[in-house]
Amino acid sequence: MKKNRIPNKIYLAENEIPKTWLNIKAFMKEKPDPMLAPSTYKPCTYKDLEPVFCKELIKQELNGTDKEIEIPEGIIEFYKMYRPSPLIRAYSLEKALKTPAEIYYKYEGNNTSGSHKLNSAVAQVYYAKEEGLTSLTTETGAGQWGTALSMACAFYGMELDIFMVKISSEQKPYRKAVMETYGARVTPSPSDKTEIGRKILKDNPTTGGSLGCAISEALEVSFSKDKCKYVLGSVLDYVILHQSIIGQECKAALDKYGIAPDIIIGCAGGGSNLGGLIAPFMADKLEGKNNIRFIAVEPASCPSLTHGRYAYDFGDTGKMTPLMRMYTLGSNFIPSPNHAGGLRYHGMSPIISKLYHDGYIDAVSVEQLKVFKTAEMFAKTEGILPAPESAHAICIAVDEAIKCIETGEKKKILFGLTGNGYFDLSAYIDYNNKTMTDYVPTEADLQNGFNSILDIPHNK
């Protein structure tokens, strides 16, 4: 008998949206090292973090024991506006590659903000509102996080100040327009609105900015206002917790057809989509239930896992955040301005860093011309114009599928298609006009960043 054909899109029903987030940390026998308070180098307590972050989010950040954390009904209601997201079998891509491999991707670009970031934005704003806050500040790089947070803030009635990396705000004026339509105030960073912004501008007047700078500015403003806190769209453990919705939906959809992936691939900027995508699969791997290969893909121009140091570092350029032990290029590292593909953060989620350090995850880097070439091929075959960030994952999925041609293996490859590329058209214009170039940081560029890593006993 002919086996049931796996459909192009495997949808879940609305009532199959997971009711809990999966806390990957609770499955790790060795936990990531704790955050340290920068004044004492002692592990951060709830009290240390309270001035900066929302209360419920701190509890989630520090929770290393509960495997599942309930998703409040109010957040599930919001999720229903755009979830469950489809899991797609890349039949056309497989055919174009002539690979015996099966390729699947989870598409998170089907909401106005255009990426997976909304999954955590809604949770963070929900808890901020519950806590009685009236405004939030944040940074945004490529703009997806700022857009997602603007949507969530508009929904829950919260004011929002966004510091947007200057070079991005110039490359993506339409993103800014969307954020402003949802009611957010958007300031290109570094700006003269903050002390740290003015200092950065004085030291480096032509800088295109970086996420690290923008975080410092957003933090400074949040400290200066009442009932205002700062929220972050990646890196932190609680963001990965929220993003576990992606992996859980994915697993539920795959299970319907008895599909067990061999390789799972995600692009890695701060590590949140990767952490969320792999969460249930990694939980099983940590319990010895599967032998999936996990691959993090990063840009060659900002290679924190593949070229960074595993050290305690600040999350921002102004050195205001707690110290996190992570793979880092140094908080002063600023990727080359010609890098158009997002994923420009100097550090990496402590959870992903630890899993990588302990050998549970592999990492590779790719140059941007290859990324855009693959993005073009993907758009032509699968029909979706991918975000450049997502195209990093596609690149390695394609590489792995091509390897299967040689070996004849029918590997099942799953990757995260984190977003669409409709706001990345200036990068696509550069690519189409052949003005895009590759840039790989030199030893001197890297050393310059490493020099900003603290020389403390914890880093010996």
Ligand SMILES: *Cc1c(COP(=O)(O)O)cnc(C)c1O
């Ligand atoms: C922000 C973003 C990323 C990278 O962030 P992670 O925290 O590493 O997931 C990847 N893809 C898209 C579309 C994004 O918006």
